[in-house]
Amino acid sequence: MSDNxxxxxxxxxxxxxxxxxxxxxxxxxLTMWQSLEQNWxxxxxxxxxxxxxxxxxxxxxxxxxxxxxxxxNAENKLSALATKEQKPDNEKRVQITQTINKLxxxxxDHATSGVNSxxxxx
Numbered sequence: 001m002s003d004n005x006x007x008x009x010x011x012x013x014x015x016x017x018x019x020x021x022x023x024x025x026x027x028x029x030l031t032m033w034q035s036l037e038q039n040w041x042x043x044x045x046x047x048x049x050x051x052x053x054x055x056x057x058x059x060x061x062x063x064x065x066x067x068x069x070x071x072x073n074a075e076n077k078l079s080a081l082a083t084k085e086q087k088p089d090n091e092k093r094v095q096i097t098q099t100i101n102k103l104x105x106x107x108x109d110h111a112t113s114g115v116n117s118x119x120x121x122x
Contacts (some may be wrong), residue, residue: 005051018062019111026107029074033100040087049078052103064110070103 032048056071077096081088088096 018058022064022067022107022111023050025051026104028039029055029106030100033096037093039086042082042085045078045081045084049075049082052078055103063118067103067110068105069080074099074103 029048029051032044032051035042052071052075056068056075058067059067059071074096077092077099081092081096087093108119
């Protein structure tokens with residue numbers, strides 16, 4: 001096996017492992033958000049924002065542009081809340097919940113399809 005073939009096979013294995021972990025990443029983000037809705041804290045928002053940032057970066061590394069885009073969208077919505085001591089109003093919470101649910105669903109979809117999708121859905 002040539003070095004290029006070996007590297008390609010290793011990259012495919014890494015990508016497959018990453019894809020298999022996507023549902024748990026999406027679930028963790030949703031669970032963290034649901035916890036924040038019950039017990040609001042600036043540190044919790046910062047942690048959730050970090051989780052979204054990390055997913056956006058790793059999604060980009062592995063070629064999952066839809067996940068990257070949706071994770072960045074969630075990260076941006078959360079960044080506006082990072083210095084707030086109070087829960088956002090109901091409208092903002094609904095928007096963030098919808099954004100995080102879309103991100104979670106994208107994680108599930110990519111893991112179950114095993115397809116590198118670059119579609120530009122919202």
